[in-house]
Amino acid sequence: MKKTTTKRGARAAIPFVSMLAAGAIMLGLPGCGKPGAPQGPGAAGGRAPGIEVGVVTLKARPVTLRKKLPGRTAACRVAEVRARVNGIVQKRLFTEGAEVREGEQLYQIDPAPYEVALASARAALARSEASLASARAQAGRYAALVRDNAISRQDYDNALAQQKALEADVAAGRAAVENAEINLAYTKVYAPISGRIGKSEVTEGAYVQAGAATLMAVVQQLDPIYVDIEQAAGQALKLAADRKSGALRVTPGQAAKVRLFLHDGSEYGHEGRLRFTDITVGPSTSSVLLRAEFPNPAGDGAMPALLPGLFVRAEIIEGTSPEAVLVPQQGVSRNQKGEPTALVVVPRDGMQFVERRVIKTERTIADHWLVTDGLKAGEQVVVENLQILQRVGLAVPVKPVPAGQSIGSLPVREPDVE
Numbered sequence: 001m002k003k004t005t006t007k008r009g010a011r012a013a014i015p016f017v018s019m020l021a022a023g024a025i026m027l028g029l030p031g032c033g034k035p036g037a038p039q040g041p042g043a044a045g046g047r048a049p050g051i052e053v054g055v056v057t058l059k060a061r062p063v064t065l066r067k068k069l070p071g072r073t074a075a076c077r078v079a080e081v082r083a084r085v086n087g088i089v090q091k092r093l094f095t096e097g098a099e100v101r102e103g104e105q106l107y108q109i110d111p112a113p114y115e116v117a118l119a120s121a122r123a124a125l126a127r128s129e130a131s132l133a134s135a136r137a138q139a140g141r142y143a144a145l146v147r148d149n150a151i152s153r154q155d156y157d158n159a160l161a162q163q164k165a166l167e168a169d170v171a172a173g174r175a176a177v178e179n180a181e182i183n184l185a186y187t188k189v190y191a192p193i194s195g196r197i198g199k200s201e202v203t204e205g206a207y208v209q210a211g212a213a214t215l216m217a218v219v220q221q222l223d224p225i226y227v228d229i230e231q232a233a234g235q236a237l238k239l240a241a242d243r244k245s246g247a248l249r250v251t252p253g254q255a256a257k258v259r260l261f262l263h264d265g266s267e268y269g270h271e272g273r274l275r276f277t278d279i280t281v282g283p284s285t286s287s288v289l290l291r292a293e294f295p296n297p298a299g300d301g302a303m304p305a306l307l308p309g310l311f312v313r314a315e316i317i318e319g320t321s322p323e324a325v326l327v328p329q330q331g332v333s334r335n336q337k338g339e340p341t342a343l344v345v346v347p348r349d350g351m352q353f354v355e356r357r358v359i360k361t362e363r364t365i366a367d368h369w370l371v372t373d374g375l376k377a378g379e380q381v382v383v384e385n386l387q388i389l390q391r392v393g394l395a396v397p398v399k400p401v402p403a404g405q406s407i408g409s410l411p412v413r414e415p416d417v418e
Contacts, residue, residue, distance in 0.1 A: 050397030052385065053388075053400055054382070055403060056327070063365065067316055068315045069230060071228055071230065072309060074228055079195075083209060083210055085210050087207070089204055096198065100197050105188055109189065109208065111184055118177065121180040125173030135162045139162075191219055192219065193221055195220050195222065198220070199217070200217050201217055202214065222308070224293045226293055229292060230285065242318075247321065248318060258273065258316055260314055261315065270294055274291070323377075326365060326371070329369055331343070331382060341357060341358050343386065344379055345379075359375055360373035380400055383403050
């Protein structure tokens with residue numbers, strides 16, 4: 001019974017295998033088809049047209065290169081309000097976190113000791129001035145007497161020396177009065193700059209010291225605001241070399257423009273300007289500092305959008321590459337060594353084939369790679385039906401068609417560049 005079943009299965013499989021073989025022969029042999037049709041799909045030579053692949057023809061075009069770099073915001077002016085005399089804080093005259101103007105009084109330190117010191121200095125000055133007046137009168141009288149030889153020359157010289165000593169005492173007394181006035185003025189603590197003041201570091205009743213320079217508050221000017229950007233020293237040197245060689249072209253004022261992106265990826269609403277590039281490389285980071293300045297208006301007393309110490313990303317314009325070659329990202333893969341590669345259509349023996357080429361990609365621009373080596377303008381790069389080529393290999397001929405027109409293709413848009 002089992003033997004009969006095996007023979008029947010074998011007889012049933014024979015027609016199916018025969019049909020597959022016949023189909024393969026009909027597809028492979030020229031002349032099989034409608035009468036009068038060309039001999040094979042190749043028409044001219046009877047060759048197969050190959051696998052249909054979607055390609056992009058590379059073009060050289062000017063592209064503006066931009067670079068996003070990390071940075072932190074910093075106030076353009078920072079003033080630490082510190083005690084300049086010893087004393088007890090009597091009053092705090094500002095609201096924490098508010099805007100203050102330059103010259104506005106912030107604190108009042110007990111002035112009583114300094115008022116007493118000023119009065120004492122003024123009294124000492126008055127005493128010295130009185131003594132000086134007497135000495136001058138005596139020296140004047142001695143001058144007339146010494147001419148008549150009524151007194152000795154030594155007495156006259158002593159009178160002159162006494163006058164000069166009292167003149168020095170008066171000068172010292174005036175300096176003491178001025179110093180006492182300055183100390184008394186320091187009991188009123190004023191804002192050194194205009195800006196936003198932070199929290200008060202001392203309260204009423206606190207004892208502050210000039211010797212320790214007690215910190216009382218900090219005032220920061222936030223409009224405009226600085227953004228300190230870190231750029232790798234190697235990148236900075238390469239950028240300078242590319243600009244010098246002409247590989248990158250910079251129009252006047254273009255390199256100074258900076259765009260800012262906040263921590264959530266949103267773009268800041270104001271454009272900034274580069275102010276300077278530091279000439280010292282950080283020993284721990286191997287980077288150089290670039291400083292940009294941005295407007296940072298508060299508006300109606302509200303907090304400004306940018307606060308000091310905020311982590312941001314700044315986009316600078318490196319320049320314009322006049323002959324840039326861009327390749328869609330779907331046309332670039334990597335080999336086992338991790339090198340970027342692309343499939344390029346090349347003519348051979350009157351047909352089109354594909355070769356795998358190692359390329360050098362510098363950066364991404366939108367959904368394209370900027371290629372600096374391995375490809376040139378006018379070449380065709382395969383971006384569609386790559387999976388079929390991987391299965392059948394690169395030894396079969398191909399039929400390149402513009403990307404977006406091959407079977408099962410998706411539209412490939414042009415790169416969005418300036």
